[in-house]
Structure formats: C-alpha cells, structure tokens
Amino acid sequence: MSNRTLGYVLLAALAAGAGLLAARHFLGGEPAAPQPALQAVTLLPRPRELPPFNLRQSDGTPLVPGELAGHWTLVFLGFTFCPDVCPTTLAELALAQKQWEALPETIRPRVLFVSVDPERDTPAKAGEYAHAFHPDTLAATADVPALEKFATSLGFVFMKVPGRHYEQNPQDYSVDHSANIAVLDPQGRLAGLIRPPLQPQAIAADLLRLTEMDRAP
Structure with missing residues (x-):
C-alpha cells in the first residue's frame, strides 16, 4: 500500500470516528429546534462552542474566537501547494462570495482559508x-499542534x-485533509x-438566508 493510499485510509477512518463522536454528542439531550430549509448547508441540531484557538492571520494579527x-463564516482547510481540491474549492466559494458582496461589511458572510502546511505556507x-x-477571503495558519486542535x-x-x-527532498510531500467546509x-x-x-x-x-434570519426582529 502506498503512502498516499495509506493516508486516505487513515483520513477516512479518522473522519468516520469523528462523525460517530459528533453523532453521539448531537443526538443526545433535548430535542433539536426546527431548522430552516437550506440547499447546501447541513445545520447541526444545536450549535457547538469551539474550544479556544489561536491562529495567525495573513497580516500577522492573531485570529482568536x-x-x-458577528458573521456567518465558512472555514476550509487546505494548502497552497494543493493541486486540485483547494483551488477548485476556493474558486467555487469565490462565486458564492460575489453573490453577497452587496451586503454591508458588518454582516457580510466570510470565508476563512486555513493552511495546514505551515512548513511551506507562511x-x-x-x-x-x-x-x-x-x-475578502481571510487566511490563517499556525504551528501543527494548534492546527490539529x-x-x-x-x-x-x-x-x-x-x-x-521525500528522503532526498524534504519538500516532496503533500497534505491530505478534509474537504468539507465548516459553517460557523x-x-x-x-x-x-x-x-x-x-x-x-x-x-x-x-x-x-441565514444572515437575513439573524437580522429579523
């Protein structure tokens, strides 16, 4: 089995495990509130607080919770050497971003690209x-432990x-990563x-629609 194949197998196993844990967490407890009918976004029964994090934005300022x-935010993991998924995803998200450019900046949805390749991506x-x-796309990264968290x-x-x-050239590597987009x-x-x-x-x-719902009295 190649390193890349093994990587995909491990990623699938880890993602499946994370999905099972999430299901156990979200399906227990009180009944979920009714959800709006959406086309692309799958809402969780209840939003979940994120633990503290500290990334570094492209302008050098910290990105903390x-x-x-104040904004709906789409978070995508990737890296600049990505040959296909990352550029395709960011291009498709850019098409979506053009549709809400007319909204005031104070409430306009955001897209956050987080590089998981800090060795090559400052x-x-x-x-x-x-x-x-x-x-308008935000970008950030951090050291590997912070990114993993x-x-x-x-x-x-x-x-x-x-x-x-890789042994002869330490730059000869790729980064396998989840292709889903998180909605905050x-x-x-x-x-x-x-x-x-x-x-x-x-x-x-x-x-x-989600932005308009937040503005409704």
Whole structure:
C-alpha cells in the first residue's frame, strides 16, 4: 500500500470516528429546534462552542474566537501547494462570495482559508494565495499542534504524506485533509457543514438566508 493510499485510509477512518463522536454528542439531550430549509448547508441540531484557538492571520494579527463574531463564516482547510481540491474549492466559494458582496461589511458572510502546511505556507503566503480567488477571503495558519486542535474541534483531520523522493527532498510531500467546509454562526460556534460537490449558487442562497434570519426582529 502506498503512502498516499495509506493516508486516505487513515483520513477516512479518522473522519468516520469523528462523525460517530459528533453523532453521539448531537443526538443526545433535548430535542433539536426546527431548522430552516437550506440547499447546501447541513445545520447541526444545536450549535457547538469551539474550544479556544489561536491562529495567525495573513497580516500577522492573531485570529482568536472573538475575531469571527458577528458573521456567518465558512472555514476550509487546505494548502497552497494543493493541486486540485483547494483551488477548485476556493474558486467555487469565490462565486458564492460575489453573490453577497452587496451586503454591508458588518454582516457580510466570510470565508476563512486555513493552511495546514505551515512548513511551506507562511501566513502572508496563505493570504496571497487566498486573495487571488477573492479579496475578502481571510487566511490563517499556525504551528501543527494548534492546527490539529483547531481542525479536531471542527471534526476535520489532516495529515502530511511524504512523496517517493521525500528522503532526498524534504519538500516532496503533500497534505491530505478534509474537504468539507465548516459553517460557523455569528457567535463563532460550529453550526453546520457543507459537503462536496459544492454548488456556489446554493451556498450563496443559504448564507444570505441565514444572515437575513439573524437580522429579523
């Protein structure tokens, strides 16, 4: 079995385990409140508070839970050397972002790209990469332990996968990572997920509806 195949197997196992834990957590307790009918976003029965985290944004400032308050935020893990999933996902999210550009900045939904390859991606490089798709996209990274803690809190996983020539060239590696998108509510809680394949128009419609619901009296 190749390193890449093994990586995918481990990722699938970890993701399945995280899903089972999430199901046990969310299906217990009080009955869930009625959920709005959405096309792309799957809301959790109850939003979940995230543990403290501390990432570094592309401008060098810290990204802590309070920084995400007041906006619906879509969080995607990736890395700038990603050959396919990351650029495709960010391009599709950019199409959705264009649909809510007319909203006031104070309530406009956000997209946050978190690089899980800090060895090659500085915060500035992650920001340059993300901004090439849409100037409003936030970007951040951190050291591996901090990234693992943040990813786990979202139910995501990532893993470095050495290439065939890794021993001769330490830069010969990829990073396998979850392809889902986490949906954080304006309180910074994990509120739902978006699963591939992505539908930009549906994502835009869902985020506009969620934002409007928050503004309703």
